[in-house]
Amino acid sequence: MSMLSYQHFPIYAIMSLFLGAFLVVMLGKNRAVRNALAFISVSASLGFLLALVKRVMIDGEVIAYWMGGRVPAGGYAIGIALEVDALSLFFGLLIAVAVFVSCVYSFSYMSHDDNVREYYTLFLMLAGGVMGLVLSGDLFNMFIMVEILTFAAVALTAFRNTAAGALEAAFKYLVVGCMGSTCILVGTVMLYAQAHTLNFAQLSALIAGDMNTATKVAFALLFIGFSTKAFIVPFHPLAADAHGAAPASISVLISGVLTKSGLYGIIRLTYFLFQSMGLGSMQFLLVFVGSLSMFICVTMALAQHDFKRLLAFHSISQIGYVLTAAGLCTAMGISAGLYHAMNHTIFKGLLFLAAGAVLHQTGTTDLGRLGGLSKRMPHTTVLFLIGAFSISGIPPFNGFASKWMIYQATYMKAVESGNIGFLLVTIIALVTSVLTLASFVKVSQSVFFGRLPAEFENVKEVPFGMRFAMGIFALLCVVTGLFPNLVTNYLTKPAAAAVFSVGNYIDSMMGAGYAESVMAAPPAAPVITYTELGCWDPVSWLLILAIALLAVTIVALAGKYDRVSLRPAATDAKHDLFFGGEESVYSQVGGGDLFWGFKHNWRHYFGFMHDLHSGIVNDYALWALVALALALLFSLIVL
Amino acid sequence: MSIILSALQYLGYILIFPGFLFCFLGGMLLCGIDRKIVAKMQKRVGPPVLQPFYDFFKLCGKETIVPAAAAKTTFLMAPLVGLAALVVIQLFIPVFHFSAFSGMADIIVILYLLLIPALSIIIGGAASGSPYAGVGLSREMVTVIACELPLVLVLLAVAKTVGSALGTGLCFSLTEIAAYQAANGSLILRASMIPAALAFLLVIPGETGNHPFDAAEAETEICEGMLAEYSGPPLAVYKLSHAIKMLTLTSLFVALFLGGIGGKIVNILALLGLTGGAAGALGVLLGAVVLFLLCALITIVCISLVHAATARLKIEQIFKYYWTVVSALALMSLVLAWYGL
Numbered sequence: 001m002s003m004l005s006y007q008h009f010p011i012y013a014i015m016s017l018f019l020g021a022f023l024v025v026m027l028g029k030n031r032a033v034r035n036a037l038a039f040i041s042v043s044a045s046l047g048f049l050l051a052l053v054k055r056v057m058i059d060g061e062v063i064a065y066w067m068g069g070r071v072p073a074g075g076y077a078i079g080i081a082l083e084v085d086a087l088s089l090f091f092g093l094l095i096a097v098a099v100f101v102s103c104v105y106s107f108s109y110m111s112h113d114d115n116v117r118e119y120y121t122l123f124l125m126l127a128g129g130v131m132g133l134v135l136s137g138d139l140f141n142m143f144i145m146v147e148i149l150t151f152a153a154v155a156l157t158a159f160r161n162t163a164a165g166a167l168e169a170a171f172k173y174l175v176v177g178c179m180g181s182t183c184i185l186v187g188t189v190m191l192y193a194q195a196h197t198l199n200f201a202q203l204s205a206l207i208a209g210d211m212n213t214a215t216k217v218a219f220a221l222l223f224i225g226f227s228t229k230a231f232i233v234p235f236h237p238l239a240a241d242a243h244g245a246a247p248a249s250i251s252v253l254i255s256g257v258l259t260k261s262g263l264y265g266i267i268r269l270t271y272f273l274f275q276s277m278g279l280g281s282m283q284f285l286l287v288f289v290g291s292l293s294m295f296i297c298v299t300m301a302l303a304q305h306d307f308k309r310l311l312a313f314h315s316i317s318q319i320g321y322v323l324t325a326a327g328l329c330t331a332m333g334i335s336a337g338l339y340h341a342m343n344h345t346i347f348k349g350l351l352f353l354a355a356g357a358v359l360h361q362t363g364t365t366d367l368g369r370l371g372g373l374s375k376r377m378p379h380t381t382v383l384f385l386i387g388a389f390s391i392s393g394i395p396p397f398n399g400f401a402s403k404w405m406i407y408q409a410t411y412m413k414a415v416e417s418g419n420i421g422f423l424l425v426t427i428i429a430l431v432t433s434v435l436t437l438a439s440f441v442k443v444s445q446s447v448f449f450g451r452l453p454a455e456f457e458n459v460k461e462v463p464f465g466m467r468f469a470m471g472i473f474a475l476l477c478v479v480t481g482l483f484p485n486l487v488t489n490y491l492t493k494p495a496a497a498a499v500f501s502v503g504n505y506i507d508s509m510m511g512a513g514y515a516e517s518v519m520a521a522p523p524a525a526p527v528i529t530y531t532e533l534g535c536w537d538p539v540s541w542l543l544i545l546a547i548a549l550l551a552v553t554i555v556a557l558a559g560k561y562d563r564v565s566l567r568p569a570a571t572d573a574k575h576d577l578f579f580g581g582e583e584s585v586y587s588q589v590g591g592g593d594l595f596w597g598f599k600h601n602w603r604h605y606f607g608f609m610h611d612l613h614s615g616i617v618n619d620y621a622l623w624a625l626v627a628l629a630l631a632l633l634f635s636l637i638v639l
Numbered sequence: 640m641s642i643i644l645s646a647l648q649y650l651g652y653i654l655i656f657p658g659f660l661f662c663f664l665g666g667m668l669l670c671g672i673d674r675k676i677v678a679k680m681q682k683r684v685g686p687p688v689l690q691p692f693y694d695f696f697k698l699c700g701k702e703t704i705v706p707a708a709a710a711k712t713t714f715l716m717a718p719l720v721g722l723a724a725l726v727v728i729q730l731f732i733p734v735f736h737f738s739a740f741s742g743m744a745d746i747i748v749i750l751y752l753l754l755i756p757a758l759s760i761i762i763g764g765a766a767s768g769s770p771y772a773g774v775g776l777s778r779e780m781v782t783v784i785a786c787e788l789p790l791v792l793v794l795l796a797v798a799k800t801v802g803s804a805l806g807t808g809l810c811f812s813l814t815e816i817a818a819y820q821a822a823n824g825s826l827i828l829r830a831s832m833i834p835a836a837l838a839f840l841l842v843i844p845g846e847t848g849n850h851p852f853d854a855a856e857a858e859t860e861i862c863e864g865m866l867a868e869y870s871g872p873p874l875a876v877y878k879l880s881h882a883i884k885m886l887t888l889t890s891l892f893v894a895l896f897l898g899g900i901g902g903k904i905v906n907i908l909a910l911l912g913l914t915g916g917a918a919g920a921l922g923v924l925l926g927a928v929v930l931f932l933l934c935a936l937i938t939i940v941c942i943s944l945v946h947a948a949t950a951r952l953k954i955e956q957i958f959k960y961y962w963t964v965v966s967a968l969a970l971m972s973l974v975l976a977w978y979g980l
Binding site for chain 2 (some may be wrong): 385395415416426430431434445448452540545548601
């Protein structure tokens, strides 16, 4: 194989990030050199993955790569392997794009911080860790990468360690994150003891037909381990703390990249390693945890007073959608889930960057203190609104396209399986979407609209570099929303097909016929077809809307619609109104509590949740233990 | 040549029927009828039925005032976006067997498209910078959340009922739902769908923000909330949007539950011996008239009568009402539909 053979590209994609990390720390004293090194390494990583799109996504090739050419000997895979199928590449691309945009954004965003060299080193280590995780074909290497990314993420969470709560957040993350990593390690060890191999493909072939007590325990451990990385319930409080403290560019990685590694792990675990998604109990587990995350986190978000913490909870809520869709185990479900995972990376990245822009210019993310920034930061406002509409599932943005597929997939599953539980899931998904919208209306009212406080009178728009980074995400939000067929045909359907092609995955790594020889009947590669129940044609809709809007606007402008005759003074006394005798600071429409009409009816629930989320790390560690115990019970009794 | 003709045809759909002109006339007339009926019930003479038209044109001639605290472009553009989005929704709702644009949006999409007009008024109100608008948008959003759950349940129940009747399991397409009803009679005639229809009727005043669910606009306490700062043409556009929303929701009700009348229209035309293009055109015209009359009837029943008979609810009461009573009705239908009744 020549050095430039495409088979080397996956390892190059990982290496360029790690190499960048070491070069930055060695040579990165000068700002320009540092930025150039970081930029080159993230671009190279993205470039190598893009070069694989045609082969893997369109031609359906699976790249099996043995480091140092150490191919299996004596029937056992002992070399270190990378295996890139459409699923790995799909997640790899998401990660590479998010890392690229976040890096561009960091150039301006981190310019006022100290120790920026260390920042880029850790940034690239985190990116390399996640990239290595999704491209790895080896369970133990996945654990190594989990360790790297966890420690990089912990350090980056506390990067601005003078900020209130940064060290505390990092500590919480460290404690629970390490519990998760330990679970993954113990699970890996138990599987190794069973099957005497760490290669993912070989393990999948050997484990699948042989579900004994030890493998069941290993499953529970690995599931909980990857759950902590995805921050799904009950690990959601960690995400909120971490996002609240970390720099915005890191929040993009934590929400768009790190949670994806957890999701990727769960999908590999359930669909490949244990091949147990055919079981109703397994579907129940994923759909239940997913729906729970979806609903609990959206309600938690409604109760937040801080811009970034609010976004953090929404992030987990959207991960809940992905997990639910993946748990349906239908072609449409998994395709919808992956589509939403992609959209989540895009719109959540955009929103975190917008929050970062606000923090960068005003120095706060407190919803109660901000307001009226649309007059000072008009571009950020528009970009934020695109992200907010996307996550709330407003047509024609990308969040709607994927959520709409999820609604169909869950309802179709309900009808096909006759299980009324899936109907409930459909309803929860639909209602969660409108609650998300409510939450973002709150943010837009209390950050970008409403009244501009005097202290932010002189706030300016963010530098071009930051707007450019947000613009990339915003453009992706619109494009992936307007052309859902392109996304499903070239990205999610190949990845969904890969999810169901376990036999092919094993054979690509271990040689043709291996799966058949070990497993009595390897799962056949399915044809990914599904008929969408509904119809949604975003381009035509947009065209009609544009014509309609043009018609109204022409009529309005011809009638001198924007002729403004009177401009009252800014200090008009009527703006100093009181609500029911109280000053507006005490009124029920303060930034954090805009929807008291809703919260009042749910006050017992919100009170319960408030008491439950104590913020004490001991409690969260206990939650993790309880979750592990429940997972063990589930796995031993039900599975 | 044929491209130009079809482009003109679609432009006609957008601008005349079932687009702007129909929406403008229909919505304003519904609004006038509503005001007249409420006045009659309160033993007042009431304004003439054409009063909303007079109001609209008078407002258009007034000056526009943009508050100093407002974000001007957003403040002025929001009403226009809301109006355009509403008219586009109307284009997707079939008028019995005639649908201007079929196969573009189904009922779930329409559910979400309906959020855009609500969102435009919320964003517009937020951009005005007024504290009254802040209270108003808080209440409007809670009302939207309140209506969403019963609406979702109703739509899922309809999708299941039609889907299992057609043998496809689920049916989200409004055109197919209309066609099914034209062939097999209106859905409201099924016992299992009556609670859903009732729930939808109760959702209509909430969605349009009419009494007693108008906490978001409560004139007497928060000066119309999000509209507090609006004046002149932008206010006229909002008033028009409100009127069109009444038309949109009532015609959605007709499309979902009373589609069987479409079959009757075809039969009548056949009895009269009309065929071909003349029958098509006359059918659409007749359909439009019947649709408007039905919309007026529904408006009187679920908006005017309720308005005259009730006092305004508090926002938490609105929320509770929708998530308990109305949702229970809709859920009843959904469960009945689920078990194939």
